[in-house]
Amino acid sequence: MTAAVEVRRKPRKNVTLSIVAILLSIVVFVVPFVFILLTAVKSRQEASRLDFSWPTQFQFVQNFVDVVQARDYMLIIAFINSTILTVASVAIMVVLAAMVAFVLQRRRTRWTGLVNFLVLSGLIIPPAVVPTIWVLQKLGLFRTMPGLILVEVAFGLSFCILLFRAFIATIPRELDEAAIIDGAGPMRLFFRVILPLLRSVIITIVVVQSVTVFNDFVNPLYLLPGDQNATVQLTLYNFSSSYSTQYNLLFMDILLITIPPLIMFLFFNKRIVAGMTAGAIKG
Amino acid sequence: MEARPRTSVAGPAAPGRKKSPYPSWFYLPAAIVYAVLFLVPTVTSFYFSLTRWSIFDSQFIGFDNYVTFFREPALVSGLWHTVVYAVITSGLKVVLGLGLAVLLTSQIIGRGYLRSVVFFPVLVSTIGVGLTFTILMDPEEGLINESLSLIGIQGPGWLTDPSYALVSVALVDVWKGVGLATLIYIAGIVSIPQEYFEAARVDGATAWQNFRRIVLPLARPATFTVILLSLIGGLRSFDLIWAMTRGGPGFTSDVIASVIYKQYQAGFYGLSTAGNVVLFLLVTAIIFPLSRFLNSKEVDL
Numbered sequence: 156m157t158a159a160v161e162v163r164r165k166p167r168k169n170v171t172l173s174i175v176a177i178l179l180s181i182v183v184f185v186v187p188f189v190f191i192l193l194t195a196v197k198s199r200q201e202a203s204r205l206d207f208s209w210p211t212q213f214q215f216v217q218n219f220v221d222v223v224q225a226r227d228y229m230l231i232i233a234f235i236n237s238t239i240l241t242v243a244s245v246a247i248m249v250v251l252a253a254m255v256a257f258v259l260q261r262r263r264t265r266w267t268g269l270v271n272f273l274v275l276s277g278l279i280i281p282p283a284v285v286p287t288i289w290v291l292q293k294l295g296l297f298r299t300m301p302g303l304i305l306v307e308v309a310f311g312l313s314f315c316i317l318l319f320r321a322f323i324a325t326i327p328r329e330l331d332e333a334a335i336i337d338g339a340g341p342m343r344l345f346f347r348v349i350l351p352l353l354r355s356v357i358i359t360i361v362v363v364q365s366v367t368v369f370n371d372f373v374n375p376l377y378l379l380p381g382d383q384n385a386t387v388q389l390t391l392y393n394f395s396s397s398y399s400t401q402y403n404l405l406f407m408d409i410l411l412i413t414i415p416p417l418i419m420f421l422f423f424n425k426r427i428v429a430g431m432t433a434g435a436i437k438g
Numbered sequence: 439m440e441a442r443p444r445t446s447v448a449g450p451a452a453p454g455r456k457k458s459p460y461p462s463w464f465y466l467p468a469a470i471v472y473a474v475l476f477l478v479p480t481v482t483s484f485y486f487s488l489t490r491w492s493i494f495d496s497q498f499i500g501f502d503n504y505v506t507f508f509r510e511p512a513l514v515s516g517l518w519h520t521v522v523y524a525v526i527t528s529g530l531k532v533v534l535g536l537g538l539a540v541l542l543t544s545q546i547i548g549r550g551y552l553r554s555v556v557f558f559p560v561l562v563s564t565i566g567v568g569l570t571f572t573i574l575m576d577p578e579e580g581l582i583n584e585s586l587s588l589i590g591i592q593g594p595g596w597l598t599d600p601s602y603a604l605v606s607v608a609l610v611d612v613w614k615g616v617g618l619a620t621l622i623y624i625a626g627i628v629s630i631p632q633e634y635f636e637a638a639r640v641d642g643a644t645a646w647q648n649f650r651r652i653v654l655p656l657a658r659p660a661t662f663t664v665i666l667l668s669l670i671g672g673l674r675s676f677d678l679i680w681a682m683t684r685g686g687p688g689f690t691s692d693v694i695a696s697v698i699y700k701q702y703q704a705g706f707y708g709l710s711t712a713g714n715v716v717l718f719l720l721v722t723a724i725i726f727p728l729s730r731f732l733n734s735k736e737v738d739l
């Protein structure tokens with residue numbers, strides 16, 4: 156849009172509207188984050204007043220250390236757990252989904268209709284929680300990290316397959332044919348030829364799904380209970396009950412947990428936008 | 439496996455195409471995970487919802503769980519709250535998302551900043567947002583009511599007043615999710631060919647006519663996406679409600695997903711699963727017909 160508009164030269168920017176919009180955005184969207192930041196560095200008494208005010212004394216380091224040390228370094232364990240969960244589930248998800256999307260896009264068989272239906276179902280149907288626990292129990296995976304990882308994979312596949320399929324449709328088939336003539340089998344064709352070409356969409360999917368899995372609260376809550384297994388979202392929850400009066404620590408925790416998504420946002424803004432708006436335009 | 443194609447290289451055309459380069463077994467690894475951890479639970483939930491169940495053994499009791507579910511006013515109101523919550527969040531996300539998208543595609547100063555700041559909450563932990571707003575919405579000391587009192591308005595007990603709690607949580611959901619709706623609308627608006635706007639300009643169309651006759655109809659696919667996504671998310675919403683009110687005060691902000699969790703915690707696995715089946719039926723009864731209807735109304739640019 157911008158390019159075309161600039162050629163047409165419509166330079167009059169609406170200054171009043173801009174100022175109103177920016178002021179409103181500060182009140183509605185910026186203030187809550189500043190509130191988190193300010194409360195996180197306050198002393199305990201000051202934080203408990205819940206005021207939106209400048210701290211009289213900054214306790215950043217103190218609060219940071221307190222939060223990290225709380226409950227035998229639970230936050231550190233939780234960050235490790237969350238990292239393992241996120242990295243493993245997203246890695247598995249990406250490879251499995253790409254394989255499905257590749258065959259789904261390239262070859263029509265009697266399975267194609269069914270697979271498409273299942274992919275959409277995966278996006279729409281709310282997971283049945285307690286029966287999932289039952290299945291995991293039967294497999295001996297309930298309350299284990301591998302169990303939770305596989306559940307995240309199962310729930311995330313659909314979204315990944317849709318993005319991959321749309322992208323693979325833009326890769327010319329001639330490339331496959333050339334590789335096949337050169338003697339590549341399906342494995343080599345997929346892993347050596349196709350997968351490297353998916354780089355940009357893989358980055359998009361990795362970023363979006365990492366944020367989703369990292370922020371997931373429900374599945375760890377049901378499937379991986381217990382302090383030793385806590386993920387970061389659950390520490391937040393535990394902090395809020397055990398520190399009902401220590402708001403400074405609660406907000407320090409919120410702040411620390413917001414940092415990973417913030418980093419993703421700063422570095423991969425465009426990718427995230429591309430992934431999340433993929434459904435908007437029919438492609 | 440690798441050796442076989444190599445022998446067929448001799449005849450480059452390879453007419454006897456026995457093995458497809460796109461083998462169906464590529465579905466297999468994903469299919470196993472999906473079937474075991476998504477399909478099996480979904481299908482068995484129908485059976486388990488008809489039992490008294492303790493994970494280890496189940497006893498068939500017919501429709502008793504459903505009878506309990508629909509006799510208990512607290513649970514039935516959860517069903518109603520779910521629909522209200524989904525409709526409020528979905529509706530507001532459509533209206534505000536479209537408005538913000540029009541604003542953020544117009545000639546405005548600080549467009550990049552505005553886009554970022556509207557979108558960022560989407561990526562933040564739902565629980566973190568919920569806990570923060572619980573404190574901001576505190577009836578006595580919360581920032582929102584203190585600010586309102588400065589201009590002489592007595593703010594309500596957002597989360598403590600039974601008639602406001604559900605709506606308050608829904609508003610926070612909109613605060614967090616409107617960025618995604620806005621982005622989808624921006625993508626939709628940007629993809630509208632410029633010729634339409636130029637033709638409209640030649641004809642002397644007003645800004646409102648531009649919006650009403652060009653943007654609104656041609657951003658329709660974006661509207662459908664926003665409606666479907668936010669309804670799907672709204673109907674199964676749990677995190678935010680659990681973080682902010684836990685379904686309270688009383689049961690006034692309980693939704694099906696929080697009922698499921700409460701019954702699970704109380705050890706009523708059969709009843710909890712019955713809640714899940716109810717949610718499943720509600721979602722499919724709303725989403726599948728709606729998506730079919732919306733797809734049939736798709737327009738071409």
